Amino acid sequence: MEPSKISGFPSAIITLIAISLCTETSALSNNLARTPPMGWSSWERFRCNVDCVNYPDECVSETLYRTMADKMVEDGYLAAGYEYLLLDDCWLSDKRNLAGMLVADPVRFPSGMKNLSQYVHSRGLKFGIYEDYGTHTCEGYPGIRDYTMAVDSGLFAYWEVDYVKLDGCYSDPFDMDMGYSTFGKYLLATGRPMVYSCSWPFYQHNIGLTPNYTLIADTCNLWRNYADVQDSWQSVRDIMNYYGSHQDEFQPYAGPDHWNDPDMLVIGNYGLTYDQAKAQMSVWAVMTAPLIMSHDLRTVKSEFKDILLNPFVIQVNQDPMGIQGRRIYLNKRRKCEFWAKPVHPIVAGYYSWAFAAVNVDDAGQPTMCTLPLKYTKMRQPYSLYFFADLFEPDSKVTIKRNKLMVRIPPLGGTLIKAELRGRQEWPPLVRTSWK
Structure with missing residues (x-):
């Protein structure tokens, strides 16, 4: 009625x-x-x-x-x-x-x-x-x-x-x-x-x-803040670029109960590959963005559903501190970029960190994306952290000469967590390869 x-x-x-x-x-x-x-x-x-x-x-x-x-x-x-x-x-x-x-x-x-x-x-x-x-x-x-x-x-x-x-x-x-x-x-x-x-x-x-x-x-x-997302990598990439280029303007205003919204997740539709879907999910998690799906729940392929339901990635997005991450490193030669967000657990006043790594090279080749850790605010020595790829829990994350190195498929991305060790021990998500 x-x-x-x-x-x-x-x-x-x-x-x-x-x-x-x-x-x-x-x-x-x-x-x-x-x-x-x-x-x-x-x-x-x-x-x-x-x-x-x-x-x-x-x-x-x-x-x-x-x-x-x-x-x-x-x-x-x-x-x-x-x-x-x-x-x-x-x-x-x-x-x-x-x-x-x-x-x-x-x-x-x-x-x-x-x-x-x-x-x-x-x-x-x-x-x-x-x-x-x-x-x-x-x-x-x-x-x-x-x-x-x-x-x-x-x-x-x-x-x-x-x-x-x-x-x-x-x-x-x-x-x-x-x-x-x-x-x-x-x-x-x-x-x-x-x-x-x-x-x-x-x-x-x-x-x-x-x-x-x-x-x-x-x-x-x-x-x-920006135009509607469309079901394409170009649209998702445009939104990433806009937020990375304007983060100083509106990132400081985000936090618990007030969020910047880069628009919907288009994962599981027609326009994104599996690796591009991981890239969107990773960056949205680090940007502390609302996670609003918009696909046909009846027909979505299992690999896209797994991305959307990944509990480790969701945990990064939903971290109770609610700090919006930032793009901290853009390597124009290798065409890789990294986004960083402080997350729990916090040990002795130092944050753990989540890093979204994205290969934006359209040449069709995988790229070894490298983040010099000096651009982060991580505690030293870096061996205090467990590093894990949250989409590939069985893979190793390489730290070499104080650089985080991760191989990313073309136009793809992933999410790395650097979790601090504390007095209390917890099992690492994955063994870190130190060189």
Whole structure:
């Protein structure tokens, strides 16, 4: 049943408006997303396919989302930490209803959003939804305006939404500081804990504005800085380059409950090889990025699924310190780069480290990527660390003349962990080869 047909709902909305207008708290009062959110989104894989006649198994519908919810549980994704099922654009009807409320497409979502949310929750997952701060969503469906914020946020709370992604199509970037922060306050005022995902910095960058990252980090749990990822290595590589080149601008603002979002993992689709998939997973783990998958969970090949479910890599991403890693070394001659992130365990005040190594050479040859450890902040002597390739636990990691050396396939990558030895002994992940 839609809220407009429930007698108590309009009065609750009126009360919400009054509360919201008096609220002076920031969105980060929600105390959510203490580590980067993990989940699955429909967008990259299924986009805005609304043709359920010709594509009944691939169209954006409640059947698709119920199926994906089941697969997340049955195939181990939820157990690995992927807890959010995220609807993206095209779930909406073409128009709001006569009461001015958002409604799901009645043909593709005949049971309604409340029912779908309850099903997702019954599977132990959390439920996320998409909207847009603008006249329309990016695909032309009704957007959220300043005068609909109270009603829309209250509706999301009624639907028991746990995560809201707010895009910025058909909107003036000059209005986004006020608009996004105001909607964040409305979400808080509902009393329903909802992770708040923003796109506002990207749209401001696009017209040459300098985003106010202090305000953004005080408003959103995660935010996009760059263009949408596409199902290609070039797109993934462009995002890596952008984040590596601009890390001084926005890396300092990341941390528990506020994260830079380089966009979805496209692992398991058509565009990335196995080695490229490892590269994306490695860099996203070190960047402490949200891990939002977007592939068909029914047909993914086992080798890609193994990358996404790798517990050691996920542990690096979800390290409770929440420090966003940085690109620390770029060898233009060998065309290798390394990203570094401090992680647990900490011994005598010194961090352990995770290093993403990427071979960006398109000549089609494996490369021995070498990182001079002087560019890291590791404790000396380096023999205090256990080094392990988190994707190849049986392989050896070579340290030679104070350099980390790892052979990487063309346009591929891997993730190395350097784990400090402490007074308490723990078994190394793999024996290190010292030369």
